[in-house]
Amino acid sequence: MVEPTPVTTGATQVREPGDPAADVVDLCSALIRFDTTNRGNGDSAGEREAAEFVAAALSAAGLSPTLLEAAPRRSNVVARLAGTEPDLPPLLVQAHLDVVPARAEDWTVSPFSGEIADGYVWGRGAVDMKDMIAMVLSVLAAWSRTGRRPRRDLVLAFVADEEDRGDVGAHWLVKHHAELFADCAAAISESGGYSYAVPTASGGLVRLYPVATAERGTAHLRLTAQGRAGHGSRRNDDNAVVTLIEALARLTAHQWPVQLTPTVRAFLERTSAALGVTADLSDVDGTLRRLGPAAALAESTVRNSTTPTVLDAGYKVNVIPGAAAAEVDTRVLPGSEQDLLAEVDRLIGPGVRRELLTWQPAVQAPVDSVWFTAMADALRAEDPEAVVVPYCMGGGTDAKAFATLGIDCYGFSPLLLPPGYDYRAMAHGVDERVPVEGLRFGARVLDRFLSS
Structure with a gap:
């Protein structure tokens, strides 16, 4: 057994043998x-x-x-x-x-x-x-x-x-x-299961406890554009950097449509009810605004997302490179994986090659299950004012x-x-x-x- 270096804290209290918080x-x-x-x-x-x-x-x-x-x-x-x-x-x-x-x-x-x-x-x-x-x-x-x-x-x-x-x-x-x-x-x-204090419409406070019942999937992409290498001072209509930048511009400008998974739908409905605001699922962005700070728990999971994070092109300022590449952190909601990739291909166009670096499918567990009920019961036993809601993790x-x-x-x-x-x-x-x-x-x- 490896022992960590001991520290003197004064934090340990004498507790009953059956106290789960003792150690x-x-x-x-x-x-x-x-x-x-x-x-x-x-x-x-x-x-x-x-x-x-x-x-x-x-x-x-x-x-x-x-x-x-x-x-x-x-x-x-x-x-x-x-x-x-x-x-x-x-x-x-x-x-x-x-x-x-x-x-x-x-x-x-x-x-x-x-x-x-x-x-x-x-x-x-x-x-x-x-x-x-x-x-x-x-x-x-x-x-x-x-x-x-x-x-x-x-x-x-x-x-x-x-x-x-x-x-x-x-x-x-x-x-x-x-x-x-x-x-x-x-x-x-x-x-999941941590308290999150949120103001209500009437001026009070609600302690939400979001329990993760879903995760968006992960699809890390590499986009590569090929072109004609040449001198930076000369006209070049086959510049790989330009082709890549234009493809990324189309991709980042795209507004992915709202897709309500069972978890996100339940979060919006139950959180709105707890806060005393209206849940209008035909206007999800408006509903999120009414949720105040609680919107942070759902705003990244009502849509797919494609976020460029890495760029790799060129090696000298006066040289047009023959290739340019980017990596894109793509997160995908349950059930929409193939539609997302098809739309990515349409947006980047035929001049850019797409590769999958990482592919991990989305996670979706039942919201209304004996497991979720048991978690909610355990939380309310320690905090009777707990409002337990499902939510979808934006990451993984x-x-x-x-x-x-x-x-x-x-x-x-x-x-x-x-x-x-x-x-x-x-x-x-x-x-x-x-x-x-x-x-x-x-x-x-x-x-x-x-x-x-």
């Missing part, structure tokens, strides 16, 4: 102190030490974890906890161990200090997503101390490489070890891998957040931190949900 703060701090930076394209600090720490915590809770690696130091931890009703289909709890880079000079504290100060646990991964790993481990530790077990089997997967392509993480596990997850009916992971998670096995994937990593705390700015941001009391709240919610 969560110190566990989160310890996990942050493992540098699991993933820079992409195989450049990673590695997840092994963090994985060994997690495996030791699982073993201490009475489980028998397995470490699996597709590449040296790129560790995944999988374990199974037997429930009291083995005929029920298992639930998968999946979380990633890796984090995005952090520049220490930009931070108030060292990004891998795990410092506990001002009511927060600070550091890279605090909300993305070592907080959830800590909550799950603290729940399992409490169960072990009191001899409790869940109703259904739990399959636990703490994986590598989510912050890149998952080639040595979730996607590799699904491809090479699918039998570990074959009987799972549903899964929970990051990016490892759910894209596990959904290919027929598992209904949900984003449910519960937190109660204080006023003024910008949760959406924390993941991948400077001074990432998670509130101590929010962690304890989340551990209690997960205890209710996972056990019932």
